[in-house]
Amino acid sequence: MKGPGFLESIEAAFPGAVVGSQLEALDPWIEIAPARIAEVCQWLKSRGEPRFDSLQCVTAVDWLETDPKKAAKVSWQPHLEMVYHLWSTSARATLVLKVKLPRWSGDVAGHLPEIPSVAGVWRTADWHEREVYDLSGVSFSGHPDLRRILCPEDWVGYPLRKDYEMPTEYHGIRCR
Amino acid sequence: MPDLIEDDPRIIEFDVRTDEMLVNMGPQHPSTHGVLRLVLRTDGEIVSETEPHIGYLHRCAEKIGENLSPRQWIPYTDRLDYLAAMNMNLGWALTVEKLMRHEVGEKARHLRVLISELNRISSHLVGMGAYGLDLGTFSPFLYAFREREKILDLFEEACGARLTYSYITVGGATADLPPGWLQRCEAFLDQFEPIIKEYHALLTTNAIFVKRTAGIGVLSRAMAIDYGCSGPVLRGSGVDQDMRRDGESLYTGMYDGYAFEVAVQKEGRYPRDHSYPTVPSEAVLGDCWHRFFVRMLEVVQSMDLVRQAIDRYAACPEPLSEPLKLFEKLPVGDAYLETEAPKGQMGFYIVGNGTPIPWRVRARSSSFSNLSVTHELCRGCLIADVPAIVGSLDIVMGEIDR
Amino acid sequence: MAEFLIGLGLPGWVAWSIAALVAAVLLLNVIAGGALVFIWAERKIAARIQDRLGPTRTGGRFGWLQSLADGIKLLAKEDLMPEGADGLLFRLAPYVSFCASFCAFIALPFAFDVVGQRLNVGVFFVVAVLGLEVFGVILAGYASASKWSLFGAMREAAQVVSYEVPLGMCVVVPVMLAGTMDLVTIGEKQAGWMSSWYLFHDPFTFIIFWVYVTCAVASVNRAPFDLAEAESELVAGFHTEYSGLRWSFFFMAEYGSMFLVSGLAAVLFLGGWNGPVPVARLLGFSDGTGESAAYVVRLVGLANLMGKATLGVLFMMWIxxxxxxxRIDQVMTTCLKYCTPIAAVMFAGAMFWQLFLPGGLFPGWGRPAGEIREGWLEGPGGLPAAASPAEDRSSTVTGGDPVERAGLATRSPR
Incomplete structure (x- = not known):
């Protein structure tokens, strides 16, 4: 959804929820504070104008440069970025929300970052968040059934993390 | 426990204590369309709970995409929805072009419409034939495959492959159509048009088919939107949405000047500019029959679009635009684009970081969301309805598991 | 045949055993050979219906040896049994099915007096024994220790109770018309022109024939009633766990019963071994014409019946x-809610037609009037048409001992 007016209406409804925005990008996006994402989404779905009644895609991008030479040059700190693509069937408009998360909660490796689940807002998010949990390692609080979806349930690690290393063996099956 | 049983009026009625049974449908089951596993909790023939288990075909396509240039990843998109590989190629190519702010020439544009709509026909033919198979009739499947073969022959001529084409690529297509191709394509369409009546006779209007599909697996409009269903599943529930008309301008621009009407029931009627059978009285909007029927309408619609595209493509004097280089630097930024693939809206997300290799690749597949309604649709149905419902969603495991 | 052997000086029991053995071997060949031919035919017909060629190579042209090749393959296959299966029942089940299908052939006449064993309750025997085939299916499903097989068995059990009722009603109509349960007599009563077939006896029999076809298809587990195997739902239903020869026994039983119900339809409704035109009678042949003439007539009759039964099988393949x-509930609805009332009404209709229009709408046209009456109304005791027995019945119902009726009334709620 283009236009600054929309951004302001979110800010008015949720003071402090909007952390940043980039309205000139190819797909203009609004960055939301991690803790507020579920309520903002609920508002966007039920009260926003237009109503974003459908969620197209939920995904996570792992921003981590594993190559130390390149890592010195990049301008960003390592983090995880959640991207929500919203869609309004009535207005046929899209909206992109982004949320920045630490790669590990409290910087302790293995402790997944937490974010409120939007599965209660759109049922689409149910499986999409499971996939993000499975592949990128984000824990969704309030998700009805947070299990791995594509990988086996006893799989170790989060394959879409940049520092993921494929295990050499899985139940006696050679993987590499 | 005994008190509980005596209090339950259903149990007294049957007089025999019944127990629920867990049944694994798949991953090696004839009608789960690939390696889908459905765990059914059944009470006799009645299914009380269905739980899909997916991931048997997971090939880490997204992770592979983070190590290849966008053009190198084109063959991997073939393997998402392998029944509509052209549409997958197209979706990815357009997404990359969106990120690179690249526009293809007129001729490539019409070629893309022509090829992707032709692939839509072949995908719906498989969907239709396999649906007949799910309901226990074998012949429509072969009638559908007979026609699909001819489309595959045309594709083979154009790009050398019959299933995984990698034909449409970033910046255009890998090759121009061979001479005489358009005439052969037109000859196929002329030959194919009357055959659609056969399909309607064997399936759409068949009394048993109607009995098996009408009123089964009703997906309400609100639920379809809530679950992010798309394509014929969404339109079968009466939601008037087609990315070819409603999507982003980069994609809808491809269909500029093309005349087509979205196949959806509006005010109780489908667009009727051909001799379609009428909707049976038992059918409820959003049931298996409507999902199937929308696909059948889209076959005719796509034929119409192919005809239009043939004329426009033939009228283009300039040569086909050259594809971009294999390793072209991607700008910093991200782009997301949904296209209308035969199974539904296929979304690709790409994050570029200034190198030729994308930082993140994501494929949001329609079947993934479409399949997620299974547990809602199958609640309380009979075992025989499970293949009928799953078949009507027309899923392809390739794009679900990626 | 037995008489012939006794004439040769053999003791009676030996003669009868040899005769029975010969008949049995012949019938076994009919089933086994029939199954081979029909499986090949099914492949070719299915292929042609579906715009393919089907087998083309095995045995030279047309793939006519395909079934034989299949048979050899099945023989060579490993005979698997699931670990948790009930071994005895699992092994027994295919034979139960096959034997039932085979036994029912005993009473089926292939031409006048060309019958394994002429029974005066032939119809009853065939229907009853054919019903036993289902036990093999249920047994197989139950003993396989597979959930899908169990589903198949349960479906079969539900299906059998639905189709047996209307099937029985359909079969009773020709029995009523002929006044006998002897299949040979029923066939012989339809001799003459095509119009004397029970199919064309009256509108009710015409309709009930189609009810019979529906129920017969259901009884042999063929699509659209193949719920017990339902490959797209139950993997392969009751025979999911079977392989090799045991599996092929189920198939032989299926094709055997297909042929049997078609043969039964031919005898009951389609004039049996009598062709559409009474060629033999027109040529002046009869049993009195001589041994060789009778032989020829029977051979032609055999061809007639085989042809009709084969057409029936082909019809089943076509559908x-x-x-x-x-779906299972739809099968039960079709059989119990539609076929049964229709069969009942048609049964009543045929009965009244028989009472009031015994000679047909145009007496003397096609069927010799009165021929059919003999067994039914002018049987022993010579019932004078309709009125009196009905009166008798009503009097026993309304009259009788009041105490006993009261007793009945008090007992009935249980």
Missing amino acids: RWTLPRL
């Missing part, structure tokens, strides 16, 4: 490759 499968 199998055309229609989708019904």
Whole structure:
């Protein structure tokens, strides 16, 4: 959804929820504070104008440069970025929300970052968040059934993390 | 426990204590369309709970995409929805072009419409034939495959492959159509048009088919939107949405000047500019029959679009635009684009970081969301309805598991 | 044959055993050979219906040896049994099915007096023994220790109670018309022109024939009633766990019963071994014409019946490759809610037709009037038409001992 007016209406409804925005990008996006994402989404779905009644895609991008030479040059700190693509069937408009998360909660490796689940807002998010949990390692609080979806349930690690290393063996099956 | 049983009026009625049974449908089951596993909790023939288990075909396509240039990843998109590989190629190519702010020439544009709509026909033919198979009739499947073969022959001529084409690529297509191709394509369409009546006779209007599909697996409009269903599943529930008309301008621009009407029931009627059978009285909007029927309408619609595209493509004097280089630097930024693939809206997300290799690749597949309604649709149905419902969603495991 | 052997000086029991053995071997060949031919035919017909070629190579042209090759393959296959299966029942089940299908052939006449064993309750025997085939299916499903097989068995059990009722009612109509349960007599009563077939006896029999066809297809588990195997739902239903020869026994039983119900339809409704035109009678042949003439007549009759039964089987193949499968509740609805009332009404209709229009709408046209009456109304005791027995019955119902009726009334709520 283009236009600054929309951004302001979110800010008015949720003071402090909007952390940043980039309205000139190819797909203009609004960055939301991690803790507020579920309520903002609920508002966007039920009260926003237009109503974003459908969620197209939920995904996570792992921003981590594993190559130390390149890592010195990049301008960003390592983090995880959640991207929500919203869609309004009535207005046929899209909206992109982004949320920045630490790669590990409290910087302790293995402790997944937490974010409120939007599965209660759109049922689409149910499986999409499971996939993000499975592949990128984000824990969704309030998700009805947070299990791995594509990988086996006893799989170790989060394959879409940049520092993921494929295990050499899985139940006696050679993987590499 | 005994008190509980005596209090339950259903149990007294049957007089025999019944127990629920867990049944694994798949991953090696004839009608789960690939390696889908459905765990059914059944009470006799009645299914009380269905739980899909997916991931048997997971090939880490997204992770592979983070190590290849966008053009190198084109063959991997073939393997998402392998029944509509052209549409997958197209979706990815357009997404990359969106990120690179690249526009293809007129001729490539019409070629893309022509090829992707032709692939839509072949995908719906498989969907239709396999649906007949799910309901226990074998012949429509072969009638559908007979026609699909001819489309595959045309594709083979154009790009050398019959299933995984990698034909449409970033910046255009890998090759121009061979001479005489358009005439052969037109000859196929002329030959194919009357055959659609056969399909309607064997399936759409068949009394048993109607009995098996009408009123089964009703997906309400609100639920379809809530679950992010798309394509014929969404339109079968009466939601008037087609990315070819409603999507982003980069994609809808491809269909500029093309005349087509979205196949959806509006005010109780489908667009009727051909001799379609009428909707049976038992059918409820959003049931298996409507999902199937929308696909059948889209076959005719796509034929119409192919005809239009043939004329426009033939009228283009300039040569086909050259594809971009294999390793072209991607700008910093991200782009997301949904296209209308035969199974539904296929979304690709790409994050570029200034190198030729994308930082993140994501494929949001329609079947993934479409399949997620299974547990809602199958609640309380009979075992025989499970293949009928799953078949009507027309899923392809390739794009679900990626 | 037995008489012939006794004439040769053999003791009676030996003669009868040899005769029975010969008949049995012949019938076994009919089933086994028939199954081979029909499986090949099914492949070719299915292929042609579906715009393919089917087998083309095995045995030279047309792939006519395909079934034989299949048979050899099945023989060579490993005979698997699931670990948790009930071994005895699992092994027994295919034979139960096959034997039932085979035994029912005993009473089926292939031409006048060309019958394994002429029974005065032939119809009853065939229907009853054919019903036993289902036990093999249920047994197989139950003993396989597979959930899908169990589903198949349960479906079969539900299906059998639905189709047996209307099937029995359909079969009773020709029995009523002929006044006998002897299949040979029923066939012989339809001698003459095509119009004397029971199919064309009156409108009710015409309709009930189609009810019979529906129920017969259901009884042999063919699409659209192949719920017990339902490959798209139950993997392969009751025979999921079977392989090799045991599996092929189920198939032989299926093709055997297909042929049997078609043969039964031919005898009951389609004039049996009598052709559409009474060639033999026109040529002046009869049993009195001489041994060789009778022989020829029987051979022609045999060809007639085989042809009709084969047509029936082909019809079943045709619908199998055309229609989708019904759901179990729809099968039960079709059989119990539609076929049974229709059969009942048609049964009553045929009965009244027989009472009031015994000679047909145009007496003397086609069927010799009165021929059919003999067994039914002018049987022993010579019932004078309709009125009196009905009166008798009503009097016993309304009259009788009041105490006993009261007793009945008090007992009935249980």
